[in-house]
Amino acid sequence: MSDDEKRTGYLWNTLYGWVDTGSGGLMPSSVAHGLQPISHHVAHPDTKRRLHELVMSSRLIDHLVQIDAVPATRADVARVHDTAYIDRIDAEGALPKGGDAGDGVSPFGQGGEQLAYLAAGGAIEATKAVLDGTVDRAYALINPPGHHAERAVGRGFCIFNNTAVAAAYALDVAGLDRVAIVDWDVHHGNGAQDIFAESSQVLNISLHQNRCFPADSGFIEENGFGEGAGHSLNIPLPPGGGNAVYEYALESVVIPALEVFRPQLILVPCGFDAGIMDPLSRMMVRADGFRRMTRLIVDAAERICGGKVVFLQEGGYSPYYVPFCGLATIEELAGVSSGLSDAYSPIVGAMGGDELLDHEREAVDAAKVLVRRVSSPATN
Ligand code: 9RB
Ligand code: ZN
Numbered sequence: 001m002s003d004d005e006k007r008t009g010y011l012w013n014t015l016y017g018w019v020d021t022g023s024g025g026l027m028p029s030s031v032a033h034g035l036q037p038i039s040h041h042v043a044h045p046d047t048k049r050r051l052h053e054l055v056m057s058s059r060l061i062d063h064l065v066q067i068d069a070v071p072a073t074r075a076d077v078a079r080v081h082d083t084a085y086i087d088r089i090d091a092e093g094a095l096p097k098g099g100d101a102g103d104g105v106s107p108f109g110q111g112g113e114q115l116a117y118l119a120a121g122g123a124i125e126a127t128k129a130v131l132d133g134t135v136d137r138a139y140a141l142i143n144p145p146g147h148h149a150e151r152a153v154g155r156g157f158c159i160f161n162n163t164a165v166a167a168a169y170a171l172d173v174a175g176l177d178r179v180a181i182v183d184w185d186v187h188h189g190n191g192a193q194d195i196f197a198e199s200s201q202v203l204n205i206s207l208h209q210n211r212c213f214p215a216d217s218g219f220i221e222e223n224g225f226g227e228g229a230g231h232s233l234n235i236p237l238p239p240g241g242g243n244a245v246y247e248y249a250l251e252s253v254v255i256p257a258l259e260v261f262r263p264q265l266i267l268v269p270c271g272f273d274a275g276i277m278d279p280l281s282r283m284m285v286r287a288d289g290f291r292r293m294t295r296l297i298v299d300a301a302e303r304i305c306g307g308k309v310v311f312l313q314e315g316g317y318s319p320y321y322v323p324f325c326g327l328a329t330i331e332e333l334a335g336v337s338s339g340l341s342d343a344y345s346p347i348v349g350a351m352g353g354d355e356l357l358d359h360e361r362e363a364v365d366a367a368k369v370l371v372r373r374v375s376s377p378a379t380n
Pocket of ligand 2: 273314316
């Protein structure tokens with residue numbers, strides 16, 4: 001182990017590759033609407049499985065500590081979701097053709113609820129391993145994703161909010177007082193915002209493409225309620241931004257907010273759908289951008305919370321590019337190199353997004369005001 005190398009947990013389960021997203025592409029297939037069935041839904045699990053296979057084939061896995069997923073219990077999930085919602089998901093999972101998390105574009109197959117419990121449980125196991133010191137950091141390559149799932153309804157391919165389940169475990173079971181969530185998936189982290197809106201113990205920060213999904217949330221003005229006032233931070237970014245705007249946002253808003261809040265654990269709902277080849281967004285982050293973002297968060301975690309950080313897989317829909325973005329992220333987390341670099345850099349490297357444009361700087365500067373509203377509960 002070199003000096004930079006950290007004990008890094010890694011979690012994947014074969015069943016995460018069995019998530020059944022149905023025969024639609026993003027909308028359900030429909031003869032009347034001209035929507036032809038397709039073998040690969042935009043969120044088909046093969047994209048995530050390809051990241052796992054690159055972790056294996058590159059031998060990066062030799063530097064990682066594998067953590068086993070176990071299903072979350074109903075009580076684990078009930079810390080953040082209404083029991084009526086859990087009952088509905090359980091009931092629909094028992095139907096011959098499964099059900100939908102809530103918005104009509106988030107189908108799951110028969111037994112799909114078991115995969116959702118396994119994803120939430122994977123988030124808990126990775127968090128547990130970091131908190132008990134088994135590993136320094138962890139990457140949980142879990143599926144289905146979770147960050148759009150609200151207390152009473154799932155949406156955006158998400159059934160249970162895996163990150164929120166892990167945060168609630170850290171607070172209620174492991175006894176932590178302060179957990180920060182830094183959601184860099186290109187879509188708004190509306191789920192944790194809904195679940196922890198009134199909590200002063202969770203600082204929920206979401207960086208996302210403005211009005212990408214959900215189109216009606218993720219604005220700077222949404223800032224938390226009651227005891228949670230000031231503890232929901234949204235940094236909406238204009239389309240077209242790449243490495244530069246994400247780095248600027250982390251350095252000028254996210255990390256200063258973390259320094260004030262002083263979390264004991266940082267959870268990173270980590271999508272690669274801000275990637276330059278993603279079909280569901282219009283941002284331009286390259287693999288080296290995700291590597292740099294990882295470095296910034298890990299360095300902040302080292303300064304603030306003894307390096308305790310857990311990355312939890314969310315979106316990312318380019319089967320071509322997600323594996324390279326994920327490999328760069330996990331390499332940087334572990335402080336090792338697999339010897340493989342971004343195979344697409346000859347194509348995507350020259351496409352821009354690495355200079356900070358004026359309107360991008362202005363969008364981030366507008367969110368700086370949020371840092372002043374953060375407080376650390378311990379200092380109240
Ligand atoms: C449409 C709807 C979606 C749903 C999910 C995503 C991405 C999620 C993700 C994007 C668009 C609804 C087309 C609802 O990656 N999160 O990280 N669109 N959903 N209604 N309709 C008509
Ligand atoms: Zn996303």
